[in-house]
Amino acid sequence: MIGKSFWATVVVAFFSLTTFQDAGAQTAPQGTLRFVVEALGNETLDPTMGPATTTKLYLPLMYDSLVGANKENTDISKETGIAKDWKISSDGKTYTFIIRQGVKFQNGDDLTAEDVKFTFERAIGPKAISSLAGVLKKAIDHITVDDPYTVSIHLKEPKFSFLLDISSLVGSESMVVPKKYIEKVGEDKFATEPIGSGPYKLKKRVPGYSVEFEAMPKHWNIGVPKYAEVQVIAVPEQNTRLTMLRGDQADVISLGRRYVKEFEKEGYVIATKPASHEMQILINNQWEKDSPLNDRRIRQAMALAIDSKAIFNSLLLGAGEMSRCWVADVSYANRPKGLCDPQPYDPKAAKQLVIDAGYPNGIDITYRSYPTPGVPEKLEVDQAIANYLRAVGIRAKVEVGEYGAYRAQWPLPASHPKTVANNPTVSQVVIGSLIQLFWGKDGLLSTTRGVNPKADAAIDAMLLAPNLDEYKSRLMAAWKTLLDDYNVIMLFSIDAKYAANPKKVSKPWALGTSTADAGLRSLVTR
Amino acid sequence: MYRFLIRRLFQSAITLVLLFTVVFILARATGDPVGLLVPPEGGAETVALVRKNLGLDRPYHVQFALFIKSIAVGDLGRSFRARRPVLDLIAERMPNTAILALAAMLIGLAIAVPLAVAASLKRGSAIDTTVQIVGSLGIATPQFWLGLVLIQIFAGSLNLLPVGGASSWKHFILPAVTLGVFQASNLLRVLRSSLLEVLASDFVLLARVKGLPEYRVIGSHVMRNAILPVFTFAGILLATLMTGTIVVETVFAWPGFGRLAYDATVYRDFPLIQGVVIVAGFIVVGVNLAVDIAYAFLDPRIRFD
Numbered sequence: 001m002i003g004k005s006f007w008a009t010v011v012v013a014f015f016s017l018t019t020f021q022d023a024g025a026q027t028a029p030q031g032t033l034r035f036v037v038e039a040l041g042n043e044t045l046d047p048t049m050g051p052a053t054t055t056k057l058y059l060p061l062m063y064d065s066l067v068g069a070n071k072e073n074t075d076i077s078k079e080t081g082i083a084k085d086w087k088i089s090s091d092g093k094t095y096t097f098i099i100r101q102g103v104k105f106q107n108g109d110d111l112t113a114e115d116v117k118f119t120f121e122r123a124i125g126p127k128a129i130s131s132l133a134g135v136l137k138k139a140i141d142h143i144t145v146d147d148p149y150t151v152s153i154h155l156k157e158p159k160f161s162f163l164l165d166i167s168s169l170v171g172s173e174s175m176v177v178p179k180k181y182i183e184k185v186g187e188d189k190f191a192t193e194p195i196g197s198g199p200y201k202l203k204k205r206v207p208g209y210s211v212e213f214e215a216m217p218k219h220w221n222i223g224v225p226k227y228a229e230v231q232v233i234a235v236p237e238q239n240t241r242l243t244m245l246r247g248d249q250a251d252v253i254s255l256g257r258r259y260v261k262e263f264e265k266e267g268y269v270i271a272t273k274p275a276s277h278e279m280q281i282l283i284n285n286q287w288e289k290d291s292p293l294n295d296r297r298i299r300q301a302m303a304l305a306i307d308s309k310a311i312f313n314s315l316l317l318g319a320g321e322m323s324r325c326w327v328a329d330v331s332y333a334n335r336p337k338g339l340c341d342p343q344p345y346d347p348k349a350a351k352q353l354v355i356d357a358g359y360p361n362g363i364d365i366t367y368r369s370y371p372t373p374g375v376p377e378k379l380e381v382d383q384a385i386a387n388y389l390r391a392v393g394i395r396a397k398v399e400v401g402e403y404g405a406y407r408a409q410w411p412l413p414a415s416h417p418k419t420v421a422n423n424p425t426v427s428q429v430v431i432g433s434l435i436q437l438f439w440g441k442d443g444l445l446s447t448t449r450g451v452n453p454k455a456d457a458a459i460d461a462m463l464l465a466p467n468l469d470e471y472k473s474r475l476m477a478a479w480k481t482l483l484d485d486y487n488v489i490m491l492f493s494i495d496a497k498y499a500a501n502p503k504k505v506s507k508p509w510a511l512g513t514s515t516a517d518a519g520l521r522s523l524v525t526r
Numbered sequence: 527m528y529r530f531l532i533r534r535l536f537q538s539a540i541t542l543v544l545l546f547t548v549v550f551i552l553a554r555a556t557g558d559p560v561g562l563l564v565p566p567e568g569g570a571e572t573v574a575l576v577r578k579n580l581g582l583d584r585p586y587h588v589q590f591a592l593f594i595k596s597i598a599v600g601d602l603g604r605s606f607r608a609r610r611p612v613l614d615l616i617a618e619r620m621p622n623t624a625i626l627a628l629a630a631m632l633i634g635l636a637i638a639v640p641l642a643v644a645a646s647l648k649r650g651s652a653i654d655t656t657v658q659i660v661g662s663l664g665i666a667t668p669q670f671w672l673g674l675v676l677i678q679i680f681a682g683s684l685n686l687l688p689v690g691g692a693s694s695w696k697h698f699i700l701p702a703v704t705l706g707v708f709q710a711s712n713l714l715r716v717l718r719s720s721l722l723e724v725l726a727s728d729f730v731l732l733a734r735v736k737g738l739p740e741y742r743v744i745g746s747h748v749m750r751n752a753i754l755p756v757f758t759f760a761g762i763l764l765a766t767l768m769t770g771t772i773v774v775e776t777v778f779a780w781p782g783f784g785r786l787a788y789d790a791t792v793y794r795d796f797p798l799i800q801g802v803v804i805v806a807g808f809i810v811v812g813v814n815l816a817v818d819i820a821y822a823f824l825d826p827r828i829r830f831d
Contacts, residue, residue, distance in 0.1 A: 036690075042609075043608060046609070049609045126578075126579060127579060128579070129563060129579060129580075131572065132572065134564075134574065134575045135572060137571060138571045188610075192610075206781055207615065207781055208619055208622075208786060209691050209779060209780075233691070233779070234779065235690050236776045236779065237776055237779070239677070240674075240677055240777060243677050243681050243682040246682060247681055249688055249690065250690075402792070403562075404794055405556075444570045444573070
């Protein structure tokens with residue numbers, strides 16, 4: 001006869017099984033995340049074949065970087081990269097990385113030090129066209145594999161920012177690629193059928209439209225990914241993206257700032273990427289003795305003439321931060337008091353400065369204006385700035401053009417006399433190289449070319465800093481010299497916005513610091 | 527006939543060679559692509575490296591010689607941005623545009639033919655006036671606006687159709703209709719004029735006098751003659767559709783040839799610019815040649831001498 005103990009066992013077993021099943025079902029990746037953005041860039045699937053503005057968007061799903069970042073994406077971390085530890089030699093020239101064991105590529109191959117060596121040699125190789133290819137090529141002397149899980153990168157000279165440069169915060173050059181697989185299938189096949197060690201592998205590409213990924217069962221760092229599939233879709237037209245989100249044909253979209261309130265009211269989750277762009281005015285030809293822009297008073301007048309707060313509030317709807325510093329940059333973690341305060345607005349003083357500089361009838365300048373992806377308000381902002389300048393006697397003639405045409409002329413200073421341009425620059429993690437580029441005496445795109453010897457000396461000192469802390473403090477010193485002399489007019493930083501269906505994304509996520517980084521890795525992490 | 531063919535082929539070849547030269551020069555006249563490929567933080571070192579990797583450090587005449595040599599073997603080079611063969615990129619996108627173009631033309635003809643016939647048979651009537659107004663509105667309406675309105679109604683409010691992409695037959699409907707309306711309006715005007723001209727001909731009068739049913743008069747006699755100028759015009763429209771529907775492709779996120787060409791131009795992707803222009807040139811020249819040849823079969827009066 002079947003006793004009570006038998007039935008008790010059956011009942012217990014039944015509930016145990018169902019609980020186990022439920023637990024299994026809950027931890028498996030589920031559903032599809034449809035992430036819709038304005039563009040996919042050059043659609044590369046290879047970390048060394050595109051600028052960070054492309055590779056940082058979706059490649060972090062497929063690849064792991066040698067040096068990772070913390071959760072907030074503000075600093076490097078030993079928890080999230082392929083390197084679980086590293087040592088720097090006393091002369092600062094050798095970086096030895098200890099590779100995590102047990103990490104596998106999506107085809108089952110182990111990730112070893114050989115893959116890391118191969119990755120970097122490829123990143124600085126003859127075919128690389130990534131953002132920092134040249135910088136790393138200049139820095140790296142050679143790479144050695146000390147044992148299967150230890151690799152050393154030997155630099156030509158000490159470079160304290162090396163870890164930052166190769167981290168997932170900055171570029172994609174250290175996204176580790178599989179040596180054996182690429183040598184077996186060739187570069188052309190890798191370009192269309194790549195594999196990495198990330199939480200997602202490539203499922204499908206629809207050229208010109210989307211890149212689709214499917215989840216690996218488990219990832220060494222993030223565990224079980226949240227979604228079974230992620231589709232990153234390019235839809236250039238803003239209204240189409242809005243319709244897709246409302247019609248449940250998209251789960252997350254990049255959202256124009258003017259639509260934020262509307263979508264908030266409708267109950268969508270709004271995520272903010274702080275300081276996606278920094279809006280600044282580059283003043284060309286400052287070095288020319290006979291140019292009014294050579295006169296500090298004129299540049300100061302330009303700064304005082306612009307009511308940046310009014311522009312920020314009315315055209316950008318307050319989405320950002322009024323600051324004269326590059327906000328998202330890790331180097332700006334410690335901002336000296338007062339340095340980054342917003343530019344004051346004083347048109348009366350500005351007018352007087354123009355007169356004092358010897359131009360009672362004002363001056364004529366050309367204002368180059370061009371559209372910027374991610375800042376649809378740009379042309380309106382430029383018109384507003386030009387109007388403010390005209391009000392104080394700086395007659396800005398706005399020339400609207402296309403960025404490519406202006407960019408081509410940049411290194412040729414003689415071709416654009418008395419020119420200023422509103423140049424929103426994408427947010428950078430390490431600003432120092434850009435400071436040298438735009439305002440260093442010998443910078444490739446320098447707008448000053450020696451007009452501010454104090455700034456030149458400060459920038460040189462910054463570039464020779466022995467460590468990151470000293471670099472940060474010298475960077476602020478260099479930036480101060482540029483602001484004091486009005487070699488640049490920094491207006492504000494602009495936030496980027498994303499809207500998400502609350503059924504798929506319940507709360508805002510960490511969007512990273514690099515402009516192209518939309519935080520996909522964070523979105524897929526439970 | 528053969529002399530005509532050979533002459534036309536020779537003319538087409540000359541046209542294409544001139545096109546290759548012009549596109550090579552004009553592409554480089556747009557500016558330096560390296561500045562757009564390498565962001566500012568890359569620095570001078572990356573700019574120099576990328577310039578070398580892309581072969582842009584060579585003299586122009588060397589670049590041109592390599593360009594002609596590669597075309598001769600059917601290689602259009604590698605895209606600067608995608609770093610993949612240009613032919614592969616075009617081959618991936620062209621079918622989407624071709625299907626859309628054909629669908630738009632079919633929709634255009636399906637709308638234009640019956641309306642034009644009705645308008646021409648009832649010349650001066652309310653039907654004729656209405657059709658003319660509809661035709662004018664169709665031409666005047668910006669495709670961009672029409673596309674957005676259709677998206678809002680059918681994909682937004684009614685949620686009947688998808689928007690964005692080309693993964694199913696449902697994705698074709700809205701962009702094809704948007705394009706088709708414009709094609710219909712153009713075809714409608716040309717066909718109506720042609721029909722009116724033919725309807726006034728003596729042979730049509732004779733056909734009616736002979737007692738032929740009206741449908742035979744229209745179908746067998748009138749249409750066959752009226753369609754000739756429309757055929758040429760439709761060929762031009764089709765070539766235009768195949769080579770550049772950037773506005774509609776942008777609104778509907780349609781992964782087509784037009785957007786590829788636009789991206790190539792904006793980013794000064796020289797090999798891709800050259801590739802899309804060459805392919806577009808072949809399409810236009812090919813369609814024109816096909817139309818000319820087909821004309822002879824449609825109209826025996828045409829001589830090729």
